[in-house]
Amino acid sequence: MLRRILNIARGTPPIASRGDLVDFLDSRGAFLVQKNIMDYARGRSGPHFTALMKEADFNDALTQSRWSLYPLGVTMVTEMLDSFLRAGGYRVDGFAELAAEAFDRHTPPPSIAPEAWTAARAALIAHAVQIPARAAKPVKDIPFAYSQAVFDALPFHDARKSNDFALVQANLRSNLLAMHENLAARTSPAHMATLIAGGGAPSAPAAAELLFPS
Numbered sequence: 001m002l003r004r005i006l007n008i009a010r011g012t013p014p015i016a017s018r019g020d021l022v023d024f025l026d027s028r029g030a031f032l033v034q035k036n037i038m039d040y041a042r043g044r045s046g047p048h049f050t051a052l053m054k055e056a057d058f059n060d061a062l063t064q065s066r067w068s069l070y071p072l073g074v075t076m077v078t079e080m081l082d083s084f085l086r087a088g089g090y091r092v093d094g095f096a097e098l099a100a101e102a103f104d105r106h107t108p109p110p111s112i113a114p115e116a117w118t119a120a121r122a123a124l125i126a127h128a129v130q131i132p133a134r135a136a137k138p139v140k141d142i143p144f145a146y147s148q149a150v151f152d153a154l155p156f157h158d159a160r161k162s163n164d165f166a167l168v169q170a171n172l173r174s175n176l177l178a179m180h181e182n183l184a185a186r187t188s189p190a191h192m193a194t195l196i197a198g199g200g201a202p203s204a205p206a207a208a209e210l211l212f213p214s
Contacts, residue, residue, distance in 0.1 A: 015187040018195045024186075025081070026102035028179050029074035030066075033150065036171050037065055040154055044161065060111070061155035067109040069153050071120040072146050074102055076172075078128055079142045080180055081192065086136035088189025094196040096128040139180045143172035 015021050041062070045052045052058050078099050085092060103124060108117040143150075147169040154161055154168070161168075187195075 012182065012185055015183075015192070015195070018198060021187075021192065021195050022098065022101045022105075024183065025074060025077050025098060026105055029077045029102065030070055031073075032076060032172070032175055032179065033069035033073040034066055035175055036150060036168065037062065037069070037154060039171055040161075040164070040168060041156075043167075044156060044164070058155065063109070064111045065153045065155045067112050069150055070106075071103065071124045072149055074099055075124060075127055076142050076146055076176060077179065079131060079137060080139050080176055080183070081196075082131050083136050083139050083142070084180065084183055085189050085193055085196075088193075090189050090193040091132050092193050092196050093132050095131045096125045098196055099124050099128040139177055140173050143169060143176060147172055 013020075015024055041052070042049050078095050081098075082095065100121070103121050108114045112120075147165070150172060151161070151165050151168045
C-alpha cells in the first residue's frame with residue numbers, strides 16, 4: 001500500500017486494472033517507436049530540425065513511419081511484459097488478447113492502407129500467441145529482432161543513415177529498459193499475471209491521430 005501511495009505522489013500511478021495495463025501497452029508501444037524516430041530526427045538534422053518539422057513532405061513521412069512501426073512497438077512492449085512476468089516466476093497465456101485490445105483502440109490511420117493495417121494486426125496477434133511458449137528474453141535483448149525494421153522505416157534516405165544502425169538499436173534498448181523500470185514501480189508480476197489472465201472487454205477505438213499527439 002505504501003508503495004502505491006508513493007507512486008501516486010510521484011506521478012506514477014499503479015497499474016490497478018486490466019484497462020490500466022492496456023493503456024500501458026498502447027502508450028508505451030507508441031512512445032517507444034515515436035521517441036526513437038524523433039530522437040534520431042533531431043540528432044540527424046541538428047540545427048535544421050525546426051525547419052525540417054515545418055516541411056509537409058517530411059511530416060507525411062514521419063506520420064507514415066510512426067504508424068507503420070506502431071505494431072512493432074506493441075510487440076516489443078508485449079515481450080517486455082512477458083520478461084517481467086518470467087522474472088517473477090509466472091508464465092501466462094493471454095498476450096494475444098491484450099495486444100489486440102491495445103491495437104483495436106485505433107482505427108486504421110489514413111497513412112496506412114486498411115488491408116495493411118489488418119495484416120499488421122494479424123501478425124501482431126500471431127506473434128503474441130507464441131510468446132509464452134518461447135524462451136524469455138532479457139529486456140535489453142528484445143530490440144535485437146526488431147531494430148533493423150525500425151531503422152529501415154526511419155524517414156531519412158538510406159545514404160544519410162547508413163552508419164547509424166548501432167545508435168538506433170542502442171536507443172531502443174535504453175528506452176525499453178526505462179519502461180521496464182517504470183513497469184516494476186507500478187505493478188508486481190503476480191498482480192499483472194492476474195490482470196492478463198482475467199481478460200475483459202476491448203476498449204473503444206480512438207481517432208487515429210490521437211495516438212501520436214504533437
